[in-house]
Amino acid sequence: MSDKTGLHLETLAISHGYDPQSGQGAAKPPIYATSTFVYRSAQQAKDIHEQFFDGPDSEGAKRLAGEPEAYIYGRLGHPNLTMVEARLAALDGAEDAAAFNSGMAAISTTLFALVRPGDSIVHSRPFYGGADNLIHNVLTGFGVNAFSFLDGLSEASIQAALDEAAAKGPVSVIWLETPANPTAALVDIALVVRLAKALGERQGRTPIVAVDNTFLGPLLQSPLAEGADLCMTSLTKYCAGHSDLLAGGVSGSAELIKTIKALRTLKGAHLDAQTAWLLLRSFETLPVRTARACDNALKIATYLRAHPKVRGVTYVGFRDEPEAVALLARQCRGTGSTFSVRLKGGEAECFRFLDRLRVLRLAVSLGGTETLICHPATTTHYAVPAADREASGIDDGTLRLSVGLEHPDDLIADLDQALEAV
Numbered sequence: 402m403s404d405k406t407g408l409h410l411e412t413l414a415i416s417h418g419y420d421p422q423s424g425q426g427a428a429k430p431p432i433y434a435t436s437t438f439v440y441r442s443a444q445q446a447k448d449i450h451e452q453f454f455d456g457p458d459s460e461g462a463k464r465l466a467g468e469p470e471a472y473i474y475g476r477l478g479h480p481n482l483t484m485v486e487a488r489l490a491a492l493d494g495a496e497d498a499a500a501f502n503s504g505m506a507a508i509s510t511t512l513f514a515l516v517r518p519g520d521s522i523v524h525s526r527p528f529y530g531g532a533d534n535l536i537h538n539v540l541t542g543f544g545v546n547a548f549s550f551l552d553g554l555s556e557a558s559i560q561a562a563l564d565e566a567a568a569k570g571p572v573s574v575i576w577l578e579t580p581a582n583p584t585a586a587l588v589d590i591a592l593v594v595r596l597a598k599a600l601g602e603r604q605g606r607t608p609i610v611a612v613d614n615t616f617l618g619p620l621l622q623s624p625l626a627e628g629a630d631l632c633m634t635s636l637t638k639y640c641a642g643h644s645d646l647l648a649g650g651v652s653g654s655a656e657l658i659k660t661i662k663a664l665r666t667l668k669g670a671h672l673d674a675q676t677a678w679l680l681l682r683s684f685e686t687l688p689v690r691t692a693r694a695c696d697n698a699l700k701i702a703t704y705l706r707a708h709p710k711v712r713g714v715t716y717v718g719f720r721d722e723p724e725a726v727a728l729l730a731r732q733c734r735g736t737g738s739t740f741s742v743r744l745k746g747g748e749a750e751c752f753r754f755l756d757r758l759r760v761l762r763l764a765v766s767l768g769g770t771e772t773l774i775c776h777p778a779t780t781t782h783y784a785v786p787a788a789d790r791e792a793s794g795i796d797d798g799t800l801r802l803s804v805g806l807e808h809p810d811d812l813i814a815d816l817d818q819a820l821e822a823v
């Protein structure tokens with residue numbers, strides 16, 4: 402993959418968005434630890450505000466032309482935020498991007514910026530619990546209607562959800578998560594974009610198609626290239642990659658990102674300078690981390706699938722139906738490193754196994770350098786009623802793994818000794 406300038410993502414990940422000349426030649430970006438910015442003159446202060454509020458065609462913006470980017474106050478924007486956003490936009494192949502203090506801040510700001518009372522939202526299923534809660538328990542309280550589909554490869558299934566939703570109110574956002582966890586369900590993004598356009602002709606307004614790209618990340622999937630309007634990523638996971646910070650991002654057209662940033666300023670949900678700096682550093686190693694995690698995941702999943710105490714492994718790389726294989730070849734450049742495994746047995750067997758692990762760590766979250774494992778029924782999905790949980794593929798014997806960067810033989814040896822306890 403490469404951008405308009407012909408540079409590959411691996412190269413853009415290293416230094417895009419930072420010009421050493423803007424930082425007194427420092428090879429790495431300074432951390433701009435400041436809440437406010439000092440103006441050269443009263444006139445410059447006026448020009449900067451004019452540019453911020455009236456846009457690039459204003460008189461103030463014309464007077465500032467050719468000068469370094471001007472800032473007002475940290476919540477509205479700051480240099481480290483600009484660097485992170487430039488790099489994320491380049492990796493996602495977007496005109497612009499907005500960075501937030503968590504993935505949920507990115508999701509909630511995006512939805513509140515784009516959805517109005519009376520509108521309908523359609524989403525793929527299963528999807529991230531926080532987004533589910535926000536749409537079904539919060540947005541519905543503001544008069545928003547929510548609908549979903551389960552089979553993201555079936556035109557009929559997606560169309561049925563869109564028709565049902567449009568009958569209730571105009572569909573303003575279609576929210577997709579692909580691949581989904583723990584089912585490894587896939588959504589054909591280009592198919593959804595085509596159906597959204599057709600619905601747009603009928604309802605007089607084209608729904609915005611947004612994709613949660615957290616599980617694969619920018620190196621393995623480019624939703625905007627498939628025609629989606631927005632690409633959302635919990636940067637907390639693979640992009641930050643070390644389980645030591647929270648951040649979120651949304652990429653898309655300059656116009657949509659401007660609308661989302663306007664609400665971000667009011668919510669105060671921007672990413673701070675220190676965290677933005679850490680994230681810039683993390684982006685540099687994202688390509689090698691992604692490749693290594695994917696290699697490890699394939700080895701671990703293959704080992705687990707063959708183990709006599711395992712009932713099954715739900716891993717994107719094992720999807721073998723022709724439609725799924727064709728979509729993966731067209732839409733994805735890898736199959737990620739988060740998947741689930743079902744042990745023979747239930748909670749007791751899982752707990753005995755988990756408590757014997759020495760190298761794998763027992764924790765929620767994913768995408769870090771270390772391999773994490775959790776028992777969703779009693780942790781991430783604790784509050785979900787058992788029937789709903791089972792409908793989304795999680796029973797008492799299900800475990801979720803996020804494979805990290807350790808030596809795969811050590812991970813397999815650890816799993817092997819712990820499986821003896823099952």
Ligand SMILES: *Cc1c(COP(=O)(O)O)cnc(C)c1O
Binds near residue numbers: 504531637648
């Ligand atoms: C973690 C996660 C989020 C939320 O991100 P936070 O940074 O934890 O707020 C959203 N979507 C998916 C798929 C996630 O895994």
